[in-house]
Amino acid sequence: MFEFLWKRDKEIQSLAEIIAVDMEKLNLSKLAIEKAIMMIAKAIAKSDILIQTESKEKNKQEYRLNIQPNDHECGTVFWTEVVKRLLTAQEALIIPLGGKYYLASAWQVSNNVLTERNYSDITLTCAGYNYSIYKKFRSSEVIHLKYDNARIRLYLQNVVGQYDRTLDAVNAMMRMSSMPRFKLKLGTSALSFREKQKDGTDKIMTKDQYVKKIKNLLESDELAVLTESDSVSVDQLQINTGVKAEELAKTALQINNEVANAFDIPEAVFNGNITEKSDATNEFITYAVGPVAEVINDTLTAYIVGEADYCAKDEKVMVWLARFKHVDVVDSAVNLDKLRGIGFNYDEIRGMVGYPLLNTEFSQARALTKNYGEEGNGNVAEEN
Known part of the structure; x- marks a missing residue:
């Protein structure tokens, strides 16, 4: 009669183990995804946005792009939020209003395909508030960034799917454990049982009859006392499952590597294992940050510079990623000296x-030869 409880015991234990492991994986995935997004977002936010144009509004536009896009956000916070939205939602919409820039949340x-598209029902988000x-705006009046990375999209979809499966397991667990469950342990010798009757005689009970009696006692609202012998005991099911620290560390490393690969971040950079001679930082800029920066470059160039000035004057907007990487002037003195020698x-x-x-x-004077003479200096020695 109680065999179904033993089977349910195994099912509940199995579900509890699945839920415990899946919840740890989800937490680790969430942390890893947030870390990857913030690494790329901070790299973009730390870099300068330069406008290579002859426009008189150049300084004002660069101020708005880099220092204070609007009255309530600094450039670092603004571009961090833009890139976070671009990586998670695969697109971000910036609305220029009165020379200021605002991020749209909806x-x-x-x-339209052959003509400009129209944007309406826009909700702006600024410093934690929505407006x-x-x-209505046309395509040429907004800055619509799009970044479709298939690996990021698939990984985020897998995480969402894992959330759904975990919720299904939690619901099943709740249904199975909505009522208390007990285990009845019977020894090998407990094949029959004796029950004392009111008249003082003994009544022989089978195992099934004894199980039914125990079940009625457990379901009763009246106070009852259960007696146990050496071969018979009743225990309530206790579900205590967890993940060991060693298993958690292995899982964390595996998830970190999966997220790093999805976002094109070198594993050494993501896990903090950069060596002195490693090129991992350059690879991070090239493969993870560079493509996002190019999307921003092209979209800002189209909005700020336009087709005419881009074609006629080679004007453009660029995220200067050179400012992101730390440069030690002492270690780089020889290379910086060479830059001075070629005209910087x-x-x-x-x-x-x-x-x-x-x-x-x-x-601001330039050296035109290896002898570092200034422009217009007739005593400059000839290059060898």
């Missing part, structure tokens, strides 16, 4: 390493 867009605007001025070199510009005639 919008409707038409499906709905009812003005001091201000340009200081800007590359994050130093403030001098903006003097001396710092």
Whole structure:
């Protein structure tokens, strides 16, 4: 009679183990995805956005792009949120209003193919608050970033699917454990049982009859006392499952590597195993950050510069990723000296390493030869 409880015991234990492992995997995946997204977002946010144009509004536009896109957010926070949305939702919409930039959290867009699309029902998100605007915009009036990375999309879909499967297991667990469950242990010698009757005689009971009696006692609302012998005992099922620390560490490493591969981040960079001679940081910029930066470059160039100036004057907008990587001026002194020798001025070199510009005639003079003579100096020695 109680055999179904033993089977349910195994089912519950199995489900509990699945849920425990899956919940740990989901937590680790969530942390790893957030880490990967923030690594790329911070790299973009730390870099400068340069506008190579002759426009008189250049300084004002660069200020808005880099320092304060709107009255309530700094450039770092703004671009971090933009890139996070671009990586998770595969698109991000920036609305320019009055020379300022705002990130949209929701919008409707038409499906035009041969003409400009229209954007409506736009909700802006700024410094933690939402604001709905009812003005309609054309494609040329907004900055719509799109980044379709199949591996990121598939990995995020797998994580969502894992959430669904875990919820199904939790629901099944709740249904199975909604009522208390007990285990009745019977020894090999307990094939028959004796029950004392009111008249003092003994009644022989079979195993099934004894199980039924125990079940009635457990279901009764009245106070009852169960007696146990050496070969018979009743225990309530206790479900205690967990994941060992060693297994958790292996799972965490496996998930970290999967997320790193999905976001094209070198495993050494993601796991913090960069050696002194490693090129992992350069690979991170090239394969993980570079494609996202290119999407921003192209979209901002189309909106700010436009086709005419791009074709006629070679003007463009670019995320300068050189500012993201730390440069030790002592270790790089020889290479920086070579840059000076091929025509870079001091201000340009200081800007590359994050130093403030001098903006003097001396710092903006260029060396045209290996002897570092200035422009127009007739005493410059000829190059060998």
